[in-house]
Protein backbone atom coordinates (compact mmCIF):
# COMPACT_ATOMS: atom_id res chain seq x y z
CA UNK A 1 0.00 0.00 0.00
CA UNK A 2 1.36 3.45 -0.84
CA UNK A 3 2.10 5.70 2.15
CA UNK A 4 0.42 8.67 0.49
CA UNK A 5 -2.50 8.36 -1.92
CA UNK A 6 -3.98 11.34 -3.73
CA UNK A 7 -7.08 10.47 -5.77
CA UNK A 8 -9.19 12.81 -7.88
CA UNK A 9 -8.31 15.55 -5.42
CA UNK A 10 -10.03 18.84 -6.19
CA UNK A 11 -10.27 22.17 -4.38
CA UNK A 12 -12.43 24.95 -5.74
CA UNK A 13 -12.46 28.50 -4.49
CA UNK A 14 -15.53 30.06 -6.07
CA UNK A 15 -15.64 28.76 -9.61
CA UNK A 16 -11.87 28.30 -9.83
CA UNK A 17 -10.31 24.87 -9.31
CA UNK A 18 -6.90 25.55 -7.72
CA UNK A 19 -6.38 21.78 -7.43
CA UNK A 20 -8.05 19.89 -10.23
CA UNK A 21 -8.62 16.12 -10.13
CA UNK A 22 -5.07 15.50 -8.94
CA UNK A 23 -3.86 11.95 -8.49
CA UNK A 24 -0.52 10.38 -7.48
CA UNK A 25 0.93 8.00 -4.92
CA UNK A 26 4.08 8.01 -2.79
CA UNK A 27 5.64 4.68 -1.84
CA UNK A 28 7.23 3.79 1.49
CA UNK A 29 10.80 5.06 1.86
CA UNK A 30 10.82 7.25 -1.23
CA UNK A 31 11.99 10.84 -1.42
CA UNK A 32 9.61 12.65 -3.74
CA UNK A 33 9.84 16.19 -5.08
CA UNK A 34 6.45 17.86 -5.46
CA UNK A 35 7.15 20.47 -8.08
CA UNK A 36 5.33 23.23 -9.87
CA UNK A 37 5.50 26.97 -10.47
CA UNK A 38 4.10 29.44 -7.95
CA UNK A 39 0.35 29.12 -7.66
CA UNK A 40 0.31 25.58 -9.09
CA UNK A 41 -1.64 24.32 -6.08
CA UNK A 42 1.16 22.60 -4.14
CA UNK A 43 0.46 24.21 -0.78
CA UNK A 44 -3.28 23.65 -1.11
CA UNK A 45 -2.65 19.96 -1.91
CA UNK A 46 -0.34 19.51 1.07
CA UNK A 47 -2.80 21.29 3.34
CA UNK A 48 -5.56 18.94 2.19
CA UNK A 49 -3.25 15.99 2.84
CA UNK A 50 -2.74 17.25 6.39
CA UNK A 51 -6.41 17.84 7.04
CA UNK A 52 -6.01 21.64 7.17
CA UNK A 53 -8.16 22.32 4.09
CA UNK A 54 -11.25 20.34 3.18
CA UNK A 55 -11.22 18.98 -0.39
CA UNK A 56 -14.14 19.91 -2.63
CA UNK A 57 -13.96 16.34 -3.90
CA UNK A 58 -11.53 13.45 -4.08
CA UNK A 59 -9.31 12.02 -1.39
CA UNK A 60 -5.90 12.59 0.19
CA UNK A 61 -4.84 9.66 2.36
CA UNK A 62 -1.91 8.77 4.59
CA UNK A 63 -1.53 5.04 5.23
CA UNK A 64 -4.91 4.64 3.55
CA UNK A 65 -6.76 7.07 5.84
CA UNK A 66 -7.54 10.77 5.95
CA UNK A 67 -4.96 12.47 8.20
CA UNK A 68 -7.58 13.37 10.79
CA UNK A 69 -8.51 9.72 11.22
CA UNK A 70 -4.96 8.58 11.99
CA UNK A 71 -4.63 7.15 15.48
CA UNK A 72 -1.56 9.22 16.36
CA UNK A 73 -1.00 11.79 13.60
CA UNK A 74 2.01 13.57 15.16
CA UNK A 75 3.89 10.29 15.31
CA UNK A 76 2.79 9.23 11.82
CA UNK A 77 3.44 12.44 9.90
CA UNK A 78 5.82 15.32 10.55
CA UNK A 79 4.95 18.42 8.59
CA UNK A 80 6.24 21.87 7.83
CA UNK A 81 3.55 23.68 5.89
CA UNK A 82 3.73 27.20 7.13
CA UNK A 83 6.21 29.62 8.60
CA UNK A 84 7.04 28.78 12.18
CA UNK A 85 5.07 30.46 14.85
CA UNK A 86 7.48 30.09 17.73
CA UNK A 87 6.90 32.82 20.28
CA UNK A 88 9.73 35.31 19.64
CA UNK A 89 10.69 35.48 23.34
CA UNK A 90 10.78 31.73 23.72
CA UNK A 91 14.02 29.82 23.24
CA UNK A 92 14.21 27.07 20.64
CA UNK A 93 14.47 24.45 23.38
CA UNK A 94 11.50 25.84 25.31
CA UNK A 95 9.40 26.00 22.13
CA UNK A 96 10.15 22.37 21.30
CA UNK A 97 9.51 21.26 24.90
CA UNK A 98 6.05 22.83 24.75
CA UNK A 99 5.31 21.09 21.45
CA UNK A 100 6.80 17.89 22.86
CA UNK A 101 4.15 17.80 25.57
CA UNK A 102 1.45 17.66 22.91
CA UNK A 103 3.28 14.95 20.98
CA UNK A 104 4.10 13.05 24.17
CA UNK A 105 7.92 13.26 24.07
CA UNK A 106 10.31 14.60 26.67
CA UNK A 107 13.50 16.62 27.02
CA UNK A 108 15.72 13.90 25.64
CA UNK A 109 13.87 13.80 22.31
CA UNK A 110 13.94 17.61 22.18
CA UNK A 111 17.74 17.55 22.54
CA UNK A 112 17.95 14.85 19.89
CA UNK A 113 15.95 16.79 17.28
CA UNK A 114 17.90 19.98 18.06
CA UNK A 115 21.01 17.98 17.20
CA UNK A 116 19.48 16.52 14.04
CA UNK A 117 18.81 19.97 12.60
CA UNK A 118 22.08 21.49 13.82
CA UNK A 119 20.56 23.86 16.37
CA UNK A 120 22.21 22.51 19.52
CA UNK A 121 24.38 25.60 19.93
CA UNK A 122 21.41 27.93 19.43
CA UNK A 123 19.01 25.92 21.62
CA UNK A 124 18.89 28.47 24.40
CA UNK A 125 18.61 31.55 22.21
CA UNK A 126 15.28 33.28 21.68
CA UNK A 127 13.54 32.29 18.45
CA UNK A 128 12.76 35.96 17.76
CA UNK A 129 16.42 36.54 16.92
CA UNK A 130 16.65 33.56 14.55
CA UNK A 131 17.51 33.97 10.89
CA UNK A 132 15.07 32.56 8.32
CA UNK A 133 17.35 29.55 7.89
CA UNK A 134 17.34 28.89 11.64
CA UNK A 135 13.56 29.22 11.74
CA UNK A 136 13.32 26.62 8.97
CA UNK A 137 15.55 24.30 10.99
CA UNK A 138 13.42 24.85 14.08
CA UNK A 139 10.30 24.00 12.08
CA UNK A 140 11.99 20.80 10.88
CA UNK A 141 12.97 19.96 14.45
CA UNK A 142 9.32 20.34 15.50
CA UNK A 143 8.22 18.06 12.65
CA UNK A 144 10.67 15.39 13.80
CA UNK A 145 9.61 15.38 17.46
CA UNK A 146 7.30 12.37 17.16
CA UNK A 147 9.88 10.42 15.10
CA UNK A 148 7.34 10.17 12.27
CA UNK A 149 7.60 7.75 9.35
CA UNK A 150 6.45 10.40 6.88
CA UNK A 151 7.69 13.95 6.37
CA UNK A 152 5.65 16.49 4.42
CA UNK A 153 7.60 19.68 3.78
CA UNK A 154 6.32 22.71 1.91
CA UNK A 155 9.16 24.66 0.29
CA UNK A 156 11.67 24.02 3.10
CA UNK A 157 14.44 25.57 0.98
CA UNK A 158 12.66 28.94 0.73
CA UNK A 159 14.88 31.68 2.05
CA UNK A 160 17.85 29.41 2.73
CA UNK A 161 21.31 30.50 1.66
CA UNK A 162 23.46 28.13 -0.45
CA UNK A 163 25.00 26.59 2.69
CA UNK A 164 21.51 26.05 4.12
CA UNK A 165 20.32 24.42 0.90
CA UNK A 166 23.37 22.14 0.91
CA UNK A 167 22.60 21.19 4.50
CA UNK A 168 18.93 20.57 3.64
CA UNK A 169 19.85 18.19 0.82
CA UNK A 170 21.97 16.09 3.16
CA UNK A 171 19.26 16.21 5.80
CA UNK A 172 16.55 15.00 3.39
CA UNK A 173 18.77 12.22 2.08
CA UNK A 174 19.57 11.03 5.58
CA UNK A 175 15.87 11.02 6.48
CA UNK A 176 15.10 8.86 3.44
CA UNK A 177 18.10 6.62 4.14
CA UNK A 178 16.58 5.91 7.56
CA UNK A 179 13.48 4.65 5.78
CA UNK A 180 11.28 7.71 6.12
CA UNK A 181 8.97 8.67 3.30
CA UNK A 182 9.53 12.29 2.32
CA UNK A 183 7.32 14.52 0.19
CA UNK A 184 9.00 17.88 -0.35
CA UNK A 185 7.62 20.71 -2.46
CA UNK A 186 9.58 23.24 -4.45
CA UNK A 187 8.98 25.62 -7.32
CA UNK A 188 12.51 25.00 -8.57
CA UNK A 189 13.51 21.70 -10.08
CA UNK A 190 17.20 22.56 -9.66
CA UNK A 191 16.71 22.82 -5.91
CA UNK A 192 15.70 19.17 -5.53
CA UNK A 193 16.95 17.41 -8.64
CA UNK A 194 20.10 16.13 -6.93
CA UNK A 195 18.19 14.96 -3.89
CA UNK A 196 14.92 13.31 -4.84
CA UNK A 197 14.28 9.91 -6.47
CA UNK A 198 10.90 10.73 -7.89
CA UNK A 199 9.05 13.82 -8.99
CA UNK A 200 5.41 14.77 -9.15
CA UNK A 201 4.92 17.89 -11.28
CA UNK A 202 1.81 20.03 -11.15
CA UNK A 203 0.76 23.18 -12.98
CA UNK A 204 -2.54 24.97 -12.95
CA UNK A 205 -3.76 22.54 -10.26
CA UNK A 206 -3.28 19.51 -12.48
CA UNK A 207 -0.78 16.69 -12.69
CA UNK A 208 1.56 17.16 -15.64
CA UNK A 209 4.12 14.42 -14.92
CA UNK A 210 4.99 11.83 -12.29
CA UNK A 211 7.89 9.41 -12.25
CA UNK A 212 11.63 9.12 -11.78
CA UNK A 213 14.08 11.81 -12.84
CA UNK A 214 15.26 9.42 -15.55
CA UNK A 215 11.70 9.23 -16.92
CA UNK A 216 11.76 13.00 -17.05
CA UNK A 217 15.19 13.05 -18.71
CA UNK A 218 13.90 10.72 -21.40
CA UNK A 219 11.34 13.40 -22.29
CA UNK A 220 14.06 15.98 -22.82
CA UNK A 221 14.62 17.02 -26.38
CA UNK A 222 18.28 17.75 -27.02
CA UNK A 223 18.66 19.20 -30.52
CA UNK A 224 21.20 17.72 -32.91
CA UNK A 225 23.77 20.28 -34.08
CA UNK A 226 25.50 19.75 -37.41
CA UNK A 227 28.36 21.68 -39.03
CA UNK A 228 29.36 20.90 -42.57
CA UNK A 229 30.76 22.77 -45.58
CA UNK A 230 27.89 21.19 -47.53
CA UNK A 231 25.16 21.98 -45.03
CA UNK A 232 22.67 22.91 -47.70
CA UNK A 233 23.02 19.65 -49.63
CA UNK A 234 22.78 17.71 -46.37
CA UNK A 235 19.66 19.68 -45.38
CA UNK A 236 18.04 18.65 -48.67
CA UNK A 237 18.86 14.99 -48.13
CA UNK A 238 17.58 15.12 -44.55
CA UNK A 239 14.36 16.81 -45.56
CA UNK A 240 13.83 14.05 -48.16
CA UNK A 241 14.38 11.51 -45.34
CA UNK A 242 11.65 13.18 -43.28
CA UNK A 243 13.62 15.30 -40.77
CA UNK A 244 12.58 18.86 -40.03
CA UNK A 245 15.95 20.58 -40.21
CA UNK A 246 16.60 24.27 -39.94
CA UNK A 247 19.61 26.38 -40.84
CA UNK A 248 21.54 27.65 -37.79
CA UNK A 249 24.06 30.05 -39.30
CA UNK A 250 26.60 29.60 -42.09
CA UNK A 251 27.45 25.92 -42.62
CA UNK A 252 25.28 24.90 -39.65
CA UNK A 253 22.05 22.95 -39.24
CA UNK A 254 19.86 21.89 -36.36
CA UNK A 255 17.90 18.66 -36.49
CA UNK A 256 15.38 17.13 -34.09
CA UNK A 257 16.57 14.77 -31.35
CA UNK A 258 17.31 11.19 -32.37
CA UNK A 259 18.65 12.05 -35.82
CA UNK A 260 22.40 12.03 -35.04
CA UNK A 261 23.10 8.47 -36.29
CA UNK A 262 20.98 8.93 -39.36
CA UNK A 263 22.87 12.11 -40.23
CA UNK A 264 26.21 10.36 -39.76
CA UNK A 265 25.21 7.51 -42.07
CA UNK A 266 23.62 9.77 -44.67
CA UNK A 267 26.66 12.04 -44.85
CA UNK A 268 29.01 9.03 -45.19
CA UNK A 269 26.85 7.59 -47.96
CA UNK A 270 26.87 10.88 -49.88
CA UNK A 271 30.49 11.72 -49.04
CA UNK A 272 29.52 14.95 -47.25
CA UNK A 273 32.23 16.04 -44.79
CA UNK A 274 31.06 16.70 -41.23
CA UNK A 275 32.99 19.06 -38.99
CA UNK A 276 30.61 18.63 -36.07
CA UNK A 277 27.75 16.31 -35.13
CA UNK A 278 26.54 16.70 -31.57
CA UNK A 279 23.35 16.12 -29.62
CA UNK A 280 22.61 18.33 -26.58
CA UNK A 281 22.54 16.61 -23.23
CA UNK A 282 18.95 16.30 -22.04
CA UNK A 283 18.03 19.47 -20.23
CA UNK A 284 15.78 18.67 -17.28
CA UNK A 285 15.01 22.30 -16.61
CA UNK A 286 13.79 22.70 -20.19
CA UNK A 287 11.43 19.71 -19.78
CA UNK A 288 10.12 21.18 -16.53
CA UNK A 289 9.41 24.55 -18.15
CA UNK A 290 7.85 22.99 -21.21
CA UNK A 291 5.55 20.73 -19.16
CA UNK A 292 4.45 23.41 -16.73
CA UNK A 293 4.13 26.20 -19.30
CA UNK A 294 1.91 24.11 -21.57
CA UNK A 295 -0.36 23.30 -18.64
CA UNK A 296 -0.55 26.91 -17.48
CA UNK A 297 -1.34 28.18 -20.98
CA UNK A 298 -4.54 26.13 -21.11
CA UNK A 299 -7.88 27.83 -21.18
CA UNK A 300 -8.98 29.08 -17.76
CA UNK A 301 -11.39 26.77 -16.02
Ligand SMILES: Nc1ncnc2c1ncn2[C@@H]1O[C@H](COP(=O)(O)OP(=O)(O)OP(=O)(O)O)[C@@H](O)[C@H]1O
Nearest residue numbers: 013018036037038039040041042043044045155187
Ligand atom coordinates in the same frame (compact mmCIF):
# COMPACT_ATOMS: atom_id res chain seq x y z
N1 LIG B 1 -8.18 30.37 0.64
C1 LIG B 1 -8.05 30.66 -0.65
N2 LIG B 1 -8.99 31.35 -1.32
C2 LIG B 1 -8.89 31.63 -2.61
N3 LIG B 1 -7.82 31.27 -3.38
C3 LIG B 1 -6.84 30.58 -2.79
C4 LIG B 1 -6.91 30.23 -1.40
N4 LIG B 1 -5.79 29.52 -1.11
C5 LIG B 1 -5.06 29.45 -2.24
N5 LIG B 1 -5.69 30.09 -3.26
C6 LIG B 1 -5.20 30.22 -4.66
O1 LIG B 1 -4.94 28.92 -5.14
C7 LIG B 1 -3.83 28.96 -6.05
C8 LIG B 1 -2.85 27.88 -5.65
O2 LIG B 1 -2.21 28.27 -4.45
P1 LIG B 1 -1.15 27.38 -3.69
O3 LIG B 1 -0.62 28.19 -2.56
O4 LIG B 1 -1.72 26.07 -3.39
O5 LIG B 1 -0.05 27.21 -4.81
P2 LIG B 1 1.45 26.78 -4.66
O6 LIG B 1 1.74 25.86 -5.78
O7 LIG B 1 1.76 26.33 -3.30
O8 LIG B 1 2.19 28.14 -4.95
P3 LIG B 1 3.32 28.89 -4.11
O9 LIG B 1 4.59 28.20 -4.48
O10 LIG B 1 3.22 30.28 -4.67
O11 LIG B 1 2.93 28.79 -2.66
C9 LIG B 1 -3.28 30.35 -6.00
O12 LIG B 1 -3.69 31.05 -7.15
C10 LIG B 1 -3.89 30.95 -4.76
O13 LIG B 1 -4.08 32.32 -4.91
